[in-house]
Amino acid sequence: MAPPASSAAEPIVQFTRVSKHFGDFRAVNDISFDIRKGEFFSLLGPSGCGKTTTLRLLAGFEQPDTDGGTVKIAGEVVNTRRPYERQIGMVFQNYAIFPHLSVERNVAFGLEQHKVPAAEIPGRVTQALEMVRLDPGQYAKRMPNQLSGGQRQRVALARALVLRPAILLLDEPLGAIDLKLRKEMQLELKALNKNLGLTFVYVTHDQEEALTMSDRIAVMDHGIIAQLGSPAEIYENPRTAYVARFIGESNFLGGTATRQGGAWQVASPNGAFIIPDAPGLAEGATVQIAVRPEWMDIFPVDHCPSGENAVPGTVREVIYLGETMHVIVTLGDGTDCTVAVRNEGQLIKPLPWKKGDRAAVSWLPEDCQVLEQA
């Protein structure tokens, strides 16, 4: 049952209108997407958004509903195929290292199941352990309870990689280890993905992690894919308020669109501002835009650079964050707007803003994102 050689253009994974219910709960609702061969693909979203179910559908632990669409791996429909018939590898959130087997027996487990000749096994185990930078001489004979969290993580990775699966599934594998080690592992995983040419499908709720590692990210929300794109597309062009809010911080402003000369203008309770053209804009339509705090600036009222949108308000709070300063400005209608200002040293060059000051927040029209109405 060798998979047909898939050309580079052909996606290695295809979800076509896949749905999955648990009782009355729609865990995954009619989703379609492709995963390209060799890419680092992330499923990102809060708990309960359907990302884990999507991964488990791909692994074969769950089957789509009857008439619930098709899951294809390397061009073949695998809906009812068992996990052990799919040529996938998986790293679990809690690592799932077999507690009754030593490190080398854990890594050898898959090789034994695939009837790899006994003589070949030790060499491949050693090679896999070295690949995840775990010294075989020191660790091969250890039992799992003699390993740290990070080491277990590496064993789980070696155990999956030793079979050279076409696709490696990772279910929040870095959730349980500390921040410093996590950063290190993120880079290592990314490197493994590039060096081995394997397709990685990575589930996480950590937006920063997804942005750091992924080639493409699917942001999930209540069983659907809210947006799919490269990290830059997701961050810089969030399509919905949900995506804008979940990834990074955003300020939201809304009003009614009107055509003013060659551009669209939005009339809002806080004043008028210009927005870039976007599909679906119409005279009198309700519009919501998102602006990242770091793309906003703050000036005394009436001193804004020309060509920038400016909305007046009152400084509510100045927050010291180290690298940046956040100035929170309450606008006319009571909404808060966060402006991120680079910290140039509060001891030498303090920020001239304090609570109660009148100020205007400003931004370039092209720096805002016109959101799709949910």
Next chain:
Amino acid sequence: MSTKLPRWLIAFSALVYLFLHLPIVVLVIFSFNDSKYAVSWTGFTWAWYQRLLEREDILRGLEASLIVGAASTLVSAVFGTLIALALARHRFRGRTALEAFLYVPLVTPEIVVGISLLILFVLLKVPLGLATITIAHIAFSISFVVVVVLARLQGMDRNLEEAAMTLGADEITTFWKITVPQLWPGIISGALLAFTMSFDDYVITSFVSGTGSSTLPIVVYTMVRRNIEPSINAISTIILVATAVLIYLADRLGREKGA
């Protein structure tokens, strides 16, 4: 919290412990007493233990108890483990009702179990003997095994089985190579529990045993009713030590972590 416990509480608890343990300790001590009338300590002796070896009814009772215990333990451990697996690993219709049904034997008075089985056996004209005792012991042990093994299964990581499947093991291989090794302490602990209960049961056995098929508790009961001699202390001591060891082992294995 470093609150000191009140003195009266410590004293009271000590008395309760005394109440729980003193009778047994006294019983054991007097099994070595060199006096037929056990009122006062007259000297150390093994005589009562030697006397046990001469009593054929005790030896036969012991043999019967071991046979019944081994057979009923084996069957109830297997059946109970399978039920626990189904409950822990599968969603199926009627699950809640079944779970409730499985708990009923745990609360049913022994005397009710005993007489209802007696009625069944007499109705079906099954001759009473070791076989009927074994059948009865299996019936009351299964639920205990289910509870113990289920507890173990619920503490067990399902991802282990899933991991094995992503590594190429099918369901059967996964069961033998991953599930069973993980579950083993739970199964053994459930089995030891079943054996202890079988070895100790008097009430149910008394209804479903025929003449000539007396287990050890039946023999001991007769001794207690009929006669007051220190051999009862001796056989009691042996039973105490045996059950204590079994329960200690069951407890140890039940707690043992998967690794």
Next chain:
Amino acid sequence: MNLRQRILGFYHTRKDATAWTLLAPGVLWLVVFFLAPILIMLGYSVMPRGLFTPVKAGFTLEHYQRFFDPLYLQILWRTFAWSLGATVICLLMGYPLAYLIARSWKWRNLLMFLVVLPFWTSFLVRTFAMIFLMRDTGLINATLISLGLITEPIPLLYTPFAVMVGLVYGFLPFMVLPIYASLEKLDLSLLEAAEVLGARPWARFVRVTFPLSLPGVVAGALLVFIPALGSFLTSDLLGGAKQVMIGNLIQNQFSAARNWPFGSAASFIVMALVLVAVVWYLRIRDTAPGGAEAK
């Protein structure tokens, strides 16, 4: 496809079938050798007594009516009262003990083991230990006589007192276990919060600790009350002929008295009382504060 793959394929597409295959042997056993006998027993309890057979065809409620006879009412009442009495005494003895164990950090496991140990040793042997202490020539009377406190042995055995001691001795661990479990789980920061709010030790116990341990108390009370209701050995060996509980009545109907339908009716009454108690407990547990322990 080989056989193994075929079997796996079959079960893969039928999830219920896998479960029922695993359940079948054990559940079948329980249906045949537990459920069916109890249903037959229920049937016997409403059939007339036969001359040469245990029962004969027909329907009657006479066996249940017999319980309104003062003699049997008294046995029922005695069973209920003694079980309740044993439950109350177990609570009075068990709660302080459970509290002490839950608050003695280092020794917890050992102390708990010492409670559980006698509970797992043979019930028959423990009942004999009571006889050994309480009979006329037993250790208590012998000691009192040798101390010169009494000249004649006090009759201890074959009295209601002996049965009560036996019940408490037999079932006390059942009370301690669940109370300990609920006290052990108790979040100590709640007590600290109460202390910060000005509650004295006694107030902390009455207002915080005790209410939160109630699920354990109820569970413990039931775990003592239920087996006490159906107990047989204790009253049989310690109570003598006059101190009969319903368990002894049942046993007697199936041996000396040879009245199986009446014995069946008595069994069913015990069984019904037990089930009522369990259902009542389950309802309480689900509504009690902190009753979330049952997940």
